[in-house]
Amino acid sequence: MQVGQIERRKFDTLVIGAGGGGLRASMQLAQADADVAVVSKVFPTRSHTVAAQGGINAALANVMPDNWHWHMYDTIKGSDYLGDQDAIEYMCRAASRLVIELEHAGVPFSRLDDGSIYQRPFGGQSQNFGGEQAARTCAAADRTGHAILHALYQQNIRAKTHFFDEYFALDLIKGEDDQVLGAVVLSIATGEPLIIEAKTTLLATGGAGQIFRTNTNAMINTGDGLAMALRADIPLQDMEFFQFHPTGIAGKGMLISEGVRGEGGYLLNADGERFMERYAPNAKDLASRDVVSRSIAIEIREGRGCGPNRDHVLLKVDHLGADVIKKRLPGIRDIAMTFTHIDPIEAPIPVYPTAHYTMGGIPTNRFGQVVAPMRHGAEEATPGLYAVGECACVSVHGANRLGGNSLLDIVVFGRAAGNHIIEFLGSNRYHQSLPKRSVDQALARLARWERKGSGDGESVTELRATLQQTMEEYCGVFRTDDVLQQGVEKVLEIEQRLEDVTIHDHSRIFNTARIEAMELENLIDNALATVVSAHARQESRSAHSRVDFPERDDEHWLKHSLYYKEGQRLDYKPVRMKPLSVESFPPKPRVY
Amino acid sequence: MRFSIYRYSAEQDAEPRMQSYELADIGADMMLLEALLKIKAIDETLSFRRSCGEGVCGSDAVNINGRNGLACITPLASLTAPIEVRPVPGLPVIRDLVVDMEPFYRQYRAVKPYLTVTDPIPEIEFRQTPQERDKLDGLYECILCGACSTSCPSFWWNPDKFLGPAALLQAWRFLADSRDQIADERLSDMEGAYKLFRCHTIMNCAEVCPKGLNPTKAIGNIKQLMLKRSI
Numbered sequence: 160m161q162v163g164q165i166e167r168r169k170f171d172t173l174v175i176g177a178g179g180g181g182l183r184a185s186m187q188l189a190q191a192d193a194d195v196a197v198v199s200k201v202f203p204t205r206s207h208t209v210a211a212q213g214g215i216n217a218a219l220a221n222v223m224p225d226n227w228h229w230h231m232y233d234t235i236k237g238s239d240y241l242g243d244q245d246a247i248e249y250m251c252r253a254a255s256r257l258v259i260e261l262e263h264a265g266v267p268f269s270r271l272d273d274g275s276i277y278q279r280p281f282g283g284q285s286q287n288f289g290g291e292q293a294a295r296t297c298a299a300a301d302r303t304g305h306a307i308l309h310a311l312y313q314q315n316i317r318a319k320t321h322f323f324d325e326y327f328a329l330d331l332i333k334g335e336d337d338q339v340l341g342a343v344v345l346s347i348a349t350g351e352p353l354i355i356e357a358k359t360t361l362l363a364t365g366g367a368g369q370i371f372r373t374n375t376n377a378m379i380n381t382g383d384g385l386a387m388a389l390r391a392d393i394p395l396q397d398m399e400f401f402q403f404h405p406t407g408i409a410g411k412g413m414l415i416s417e418g419v420r421g422e423g424g425y426l427l428n429a430d431g432e433r434f435m436e437r438y439a440p441n442a443k444d445l446a447s448r449d450v451v452s453r454s455i456a457i458e459i460r461e462g463r464g465c466g467p468n469r470d471h472v473l474l475k476v477d478h479l480g481a482d483v484i485k486k487r488l489p490g491i492r493d494i495a496m497t498f499t500h501i502d503p504i505e506a507p508i509p510v511y512p513t514a515h516y517t518m519g520g521i522p523t524n525r526f527g528q529v530v531a532p533m534r535h536g537a538e539e540a541t542p543g544l545y546a547v548g549e550c551a552c553v554s555v556h557g558a559n560r561l562g563g564n565s566l567l568d569i570v571v572f573g574r575a576a577g578n579h580i581i582e583f584l585g586s587n588r589y590h591q592s593l594p595k596r597s598v599d600q601a602l603a604r605l606a607r608w609e610r611k612g613s614g615d616g617e618s619v620t621e622l623r624a625t626l627q628q629t630m631e632e633y634c635g636v637f638r639t640d641d642v643l644q645q646g647v648e649k650v651l652e653i654e655q656r657l658e659d660v661t662i663h664d665h666s667r668i669f670n671t672a673r674i675e676a677m678e679l680e681n682l683i684d685n686a687l688a689t690v691v692s693a694h695a696r697q698e699s700r701s702a703h704s705r706v707d708f709p710e711r712d713d714e715h716w717l718k719h720s721l722y723y724k725e726g727q728r729l730d731y732k733p734v735r736m737k738p739l740s741v742e743s744f745p746p747k748p749r750v751y
Numbered sequence: 752m753r754f755s756i757y758r759y760s761a762e763q764d765a766e767p768r769m770q771s772y773e774l775a776d777i778g779a780d781m782m783l784l785e786a787l788l789k790i791k792a793i794d795e796t797l798s799f800r801r802s803c804g805e806g807v808c809g810s811d812a813v814n815i816n817g818r819n820g821l822a823c824i825t826p827l828a829s830l831t832a833p834i835e836v837r838p839v840p841g842l843p844v845i846r847d848l849v850v851d852m853e854p855f856y857r858q859y860r861a862v863k864p865y866l867t868v869t870d871p872i873p874e875i876e877f878r879q880t881p882q883e884r885d886k887l888d889g890l891y892e893c894i895l896c897g898a899c900s901t902s903c904p905s906f907w908w909n910p911d912k913f914l915g916p917a918a919l920l921q922a923w924r925f926l927a928d929s930r931d932q933i934a935d936e937r938l939s940d941m942e943g944a945y946k947l948f949r950c951h952t953i954m955n956c957a958e959v960c961p962k963g964l965n966p967t968k969a970i971g972n973i974k975q976l977m978l979k980r981s982i
Contacts, residue, residue, distance in 0.1 A: 201800075202852065204895055205808040262876040265866030267887045267928070274878030299891075305807065306891060313865035348845055377803040413805045494805055497824050498780075620792040664796045668762045669846040672795035 162598045165343075166353050170196040170321070171584050173341050173357035175328045175384060177203035179304070179566060180548030181363030182311040183573025184527075184580070186264075189318035191581050196355055198323040198344050200379060200674070203312045207365050207377045208569065211304025212490060213281060213418030214296035215261075215570070216563035217254035221275045222294040227251040229286055230295060232744060234564060237283040237447045238557025239701040240717065240746040241397065243735035246525040246553040250564075250571045257570045258297050265310040268299050269487070279421040279487070283447035283561040283751070292445060296563040301416050301490045307566060326353065327674055328383060330601035331360065331391045331544070334591050337533070339391070339544040341593070343601035347674060350667025352605060354598060358587050359543050359580045362388065362521060362529075363573070366549035367685040369678075371514035371635075372627035375407050375414035384550040386681035388521045389688065390600075393531050393541065394721035394730065396552040398519035398685070399693035400702045402560055403636050405451035407513025409471035413494050415510055417562040419503075420444045422487050424476040426455065427507065428463040434472075439751040446751035449559045449701040452512035456636050459511075466509060473507035480504075512636060517685075518560055518702060519692070520552035522721065527551070527576025532721070537732040543587075545580060547572040554719065557734075559701035604680075608673050612661030619676045622660055626653050626679075626686055634690045639707045643694035647727075650687050657683060688722045695729050696720065701749075713746050752777045753833035754790065756797065760846040767844070769835070777827055783834070784811055784823040787848075799848035806961060809894030812901070813848050814839050819898040819959045839901035841910065854910050855897045858918035863940070866925060867933045883929040890924035890969065892962050893917060899956035899966055905949045913949035914941070916956035916966030923969035926976065938977055947973055 172188050174181045177199035188195040199206065218225040231251040235242055262268055262276060269277035276297045284293040299306035315322075325347040332340045332354070341357040367382025368374040385395055405426075406415040420426075425444045428434045438454040439446035446454075455472050464470050476484060481504045484492055488503070495501050495508050522538075524530050527545040530538040548569040555568055633646025657680065664672040698712035699705045721730040736743050752774050759767035772790045784801055791797050799822070800810040806824040813822050814837040816830055827834070842850040868877070900906045900915035914922070922941065925931045941947040947970065956966040 201802055201808075201810065202856075202895075205800075205802050205810045207803070207808075209894075210803050210805070210807050259874070259876050263866075263868070263872055265928075265930075267884065267891045268876070270879050270881045270884045272881060274880050276876050302892060305894070309891070310866070316860055317863075317865045317867075348851075377808060379802045490807075497806065618792070618795070620795075662795060666760060666762050666796070668760050669798045669849050671791075671798045675795075 162595050166351070167356060168196065168353065169356045169590055170194045171357065172196070172359045172361065172580055173198065173355050174361045174363060175342060176206070176363035176365060176550070178206035178208040178363060178365055178548060178569065179308055179311060180569035180573040181361065182308070182315055183570045184361055184363065184547060184577040185320045186311060186314050186318055187574055187577025188580060189315060189320040193581065193584060194321070196321045196323060196357070198326045198328055198342070198355065200325060200327045200347065202324050203322065204309055206308060207380055208304045208308040210377060210414065211566050212301045212414060212416035213421065214279065214298035214303045214563050215258055215307070215566035216281070216295045216561070217258040217297055217567065218251070218295055219255050219258065219276060219278060219297065221271055222278045224286060225293055225295055227254060228741065229288060229293065230254065232288045233283055233285055234555065234561055235744045236289070236749060237559055237561040239559055239711065239749055240713070241554065241557030241700060241719070241734055243554050244738040244743055245735050246555050248738040248741060249525045250555050250567060253571045254567055257574065261307055261310065261570065264314050266299060266306045268297055279418055280445060281421045281562045282417050282442070282445045282451070284445070292442070296418070296421065298418065300486070301418050301488045304566060327677065328387060329604050331387055332593055332597045332601070333391055335594060338542040338591065340591055343598055345605065348669055350670055352602065354593070356590050356593065358590060359545060359583055361527070361576055361580065362546040362550055363548050364550045366517035367682065368514050368517065370627065370630045370682055370686040370689060372631040373407065373412040374514035375404055375412055376514070381678040381681050382517070382550070382685035383678065383681045384546065385520060386684040388529070388546070389684050389724040392723070392725070393521060393529060394723045395688045396519055396522040396719050396721055397554060397692070398688040398722055399696050399720060400518035400558045401514065401689060402448055402516035402518060402702050403452040403512040404515035405448055405455055405512050406474055406510040408495070408498055409509040409511040411498055412513045413498055414515070415474060415491055415495070415508055419474060419476055419488060419491055422483060423479050424474055427473045427475055428458045429465045429469060430463060434458055434463070442751035447559055447561060450751055452636060453704060455512055471509045471511045474510045475507040476503040477505060477507070516560055516565065517549055518552070518556045518558065520550050521546040523551045523553050525553060525575060526579040527572050528579060532730060532732065545576045547576050558703060604677060608662055608676050609665060610661055616659050616661055617656060619660060619662060619672070619679050622653060622656060623679050623682065626650070626682060629653065630686050630690070634693055636704060638693055638703070638705050640694070643690060646690040647694050650683065650690050654683050654687065684724060687727060691727045692720045692722050692729065717746065752827065754786065755833045755835045756790070757837040758797070758847055759844050779828065781827045782823055783815060783825040783827060783830070783836070786827060787822055798846045807894060809896035812839050812896040812898045813837065819902045821896060821898070821961045824961060839897060841901045841907045852897060855900055855915070855917065858900070858914045859895065859921060861914060862918045862922040863937065864921045864925065866928060866931055868930060869932045877930045879929050886927045887924060889964055890920060890927060893920055893964060894962060896961065898959045898961055902955040902959045904953060904955070905951060909945060909949055912945035914946045916950070916970065919947060919950070919973065920964060920966040920969045923973050926973065938980055941973065941977070947977070
C-alpha cells in the first residue's frame with residue numbers, strides 16, 4: 160500500500176494504550192479541551208490495569224499516622240536505591256491528592272467507619288523511616304484496578320475523549336529532527352492501516368510479562384510500546400529488573416494479591432513453618448516482593464516445598480474468618496475457587512513466585528517526557544514523545560517496585576504527562592509534515608507478514624512458547640553469568656528463527672494471527688533487552704539476583720542501564736540521588 | 752474431545768458454518784479458553800477475543816452449548832461434548848466468535864455511567880459510610896462482557912430502544928451511590944415504554960452473569976424509584 164492511499168486523522172495528542180496511565184492522561188487532556196485520540200488494541204476496560212487487586216498507596220493516614228516522606232523513604236529503600244529520588248518525592252507528595260481525585264471521579268473505595276477511604280498494610284511499608292508497619296494502601300475490596308480503570312474510562316466518556324478501540328499500533332512516525340509526529344496504526348476489525356498525526360504522542364502500553372512462560376499478566380502484555388521505542392532508536396532503561404510476585408497460583412500464575420498478606424495471611428512451608436520469620440524478622444510476610452520471592456525459592460530448593468512434588472508453598476488465610484475474606488478479598492476467593500477448587504475460607508492456597516511486573520522501560524523524566532542521551536546530555540527530551548505507566552521507567556521503582564505503587568505510578572505520571580503536554584501544545588500549534596520514509600517503515604512491518612511460506616515452518620505459537628520457556632530458564636529469579644550468556648545466545652537464535660516464521664492467514668478482517676505475529680516481534684525485542692541487560696549487570700540488587708555476584712555493588716553499579724536495539728549496545732547513566740526539596744536518602748544495607 | 756465452532760468471515764464466507772475440531776490431550780482442570788488456544792495453534796484462522804484469562808477483563812464472552820459465559824472460567828469438565836461454541840447472540844458477527852459490541856457499548860454510554868456531583872468538590876474524599884458503600888457491591892464489579900444483554904430476549908427484539916441489562920445495572924450503580932447527585936436526571940432519561948420498562952423479568956441476565964451479578968434486581972430497584980417519583 161502507498162502512503163498517499165492511507166486514511167489520515169489529525170489530533171493534538173495521540174495516546175497509545177488505554178490502561179490507567181493512558182486514560183488518566185487522556186482525561187486530563189480532554190478536560191483541557193485538547194483533541195485527544197486514544198488508540199488501544201483492546202476495548203479500554205480490557206486493559207491490564209483491570210486486574211490490579213490490592214490497592215493504591217497514599218499516605219492519607221486514615222488508619223494510623225503516616226506521611227508522604229515515610230512513603231518516599233519506603234519507596235527508595237524498596238527500589239534498592241536505584242529509584243530516582245526527585246521522581247519518587249514527586250510521586251509520594253502527589254499521592255494523597257490524586258487518590259482523593261480518583262474517589263471524586265467515582266472509584267468505589269472500601270470505607271472505614273468514619274466514611275473515609277479504607278487502607279490496608281502492604282509489603283515494604285513503614286512508619287517513621289523503617290519503624291512499625293504502616294497501612295498505606297487504599298483499596299476497593301481486592302478489585303482496586305478494576306474500580307480505577309472503569310472510573311477513568313467513565314470520566315473519559317463524559318469528557319468526550321475520542322477512542323480508537325481495537326487498533327494495533329505498528330510504529331511511531333518520526334520527523335527529520337527526531338520529533339515524534341504520531342503513529343501508524345492498524346484497525347484490527349478491517350485490517351486497514353491508519354495514520355494518526357499528532358503534535359504529541361504518549362506511550363502507555365503497559366509491561367511485557369508475556370516474555371515469561373508462567374506470569375500473572377494478561378495475554379495482551381507483549382511490550383508493544385517498549386518495542387516501538389526501541390525501533391525508534393530510543394533505549395530501554397533497567398530492563399534487567401523484572402519483578403516476580405511471591406504469590407501466583409502455583410503452576411498457573413493467576414495473581415493472588417499482596418493484600419491477602421496485608422489482611423493477615425501468611426506463608427507456610429512443608430513443615431508448617433511460617434518461614435518468612437527467618438528471612439525478615441521484622442516485616443515477615445510483608446517484606447518487599449523480591450525478598451519474599453527469593454525466600455520461597457530457597458525454601459523449595461532446600462526441600463521444604465509443599466505438595467507431592469514439593470514445588471510450592473502455602474498461603475494461609477482461613478484464620479482471618481469468612482467475614483473478612485468475603486468482605487475484603489472476594490475476588491481472590493473467586494479466583495482461588497475457580498482455578499484451584501480451594502476455598503481459602505477452608506484451606507490454604509498453593510502459591511509460587513510468578514513473573515509479574517516490568518520495572519524497566521522507556522526512560523522518562525518526572526514530566527513523562529521520554530529522555531535519552533542525544534546531542535546535549537544523558538537526559539535530553541525526545542520532542543513530542545511521552546511515556547507513562549509500566550512501559551515507562553521514570554524511575555520510581557528502581558530495582559524493585561513496592562506493591563500498591565504501580566496504580567499510583569500510572570495516575571501520578573498520567574496526570575503529569577497530561578499537564579506537560581498541555582503546556583507543549585500551547586507553544587507547538589501546528590502539525591509538521593510527515594516524512595514518507597518513517598511511514599514506509601511502519602508499513603513494512605505489516606507487509607512482512609504477507610510473506611507466504613512453505614507451510615511446514617515454525618509457527619508463531621511455537622516460537623513464542625520457546626521464547627517464554629527460554630526466558631524462564633535462563634533469566635529467572637536466580638541468575639549467573641554462564642546461564643545468562645546462554646540465555647542471550649538462545650534469544651538471539653530465536654530472533655533469527657523469527658525470520659523464517661510465516662503465517663497462513665492473510666485475510667484482513669479481524670486477523671488475530673497477524674496481530675499475534677507482530678506481538679511476538681515485540682516480545683523478542685523485550686526479551687533480548689532484558690537478558691542482555693541482566694547479563695551485563697554484575698551485582699545483586701533486589702529483583703536482579705546474581706548467584707555469582709551476591710552483593711549489591713554501589714561503587715560500580717549504582718547506575719541505570721540503557722539498552723539500544725542496534726547491536727544490543729548498552730550504556731549507563733547516573734541515578735538521580737537528589738530529591739526536589741528534602742534530604743537525599745543515601746544507600747544503606749537493605750534489611751526487612 | 753470434540754468441538755464444534757461457529758466460523759464466519761464476510762471476506763470469504765457467504766454463509767456461516769460450524770467447523771469440527773478434535774483435541775486429544777484435555778487436562779482435568781482445563782478451561783474452554785485453553786482449548787480454544789490449542790485449536791488456534793492448529794488452525795490460526797480461528798478468531799476470538801481473549802486477554803486476562805481469569806474472568807476479570809470481560810473479553811471472551813461466547814455462547815457455549817447454548818449458554819453465554821466466559822471461555823476462560825468455564826471448565827471443560829462442566830460441559831457435554833461435542834462442545835458447541837458460537838458468538839454471543841443478538842450482535843452482528845465480525846468474524847468467527849468476534850461480535851461487534853458497539854450497540855452494547857452505546858447503551859452503556861447512554862446511561863451516563865459516571866459519577867456526577869453538582870456541589871463544589873471538597874479537598875478531601877466524599878464521605879460514604881460502610882453501609883452506603885455496601886449498596887455498590889454486586890453492581891460495580893460488572894466487567895462489560897455482554898453475556899447478560901446478549902442473552903436477553905428484550906434486547907434481541909429492541910436493541911435500539913431497550914437499554915439492556917448491563918447498561919441498566921450501571922444506571923442503578925450510580926443511582927445507588929450516595930455520592931451521585933443527578934438521580935432525577937437519570938430517572939428522566941429512562942422514562943418511556945422501552946428504555947427500562949421492556950424488561951419482562953425473564954432473568955436470563957442474572958442466570959448467565961459470570962460475576963454473579965443480578966441486573967433484574969437492579970432494574971426492579973429503578974422501577975421502584977420511578978414509581979415513587981411519580982406519586
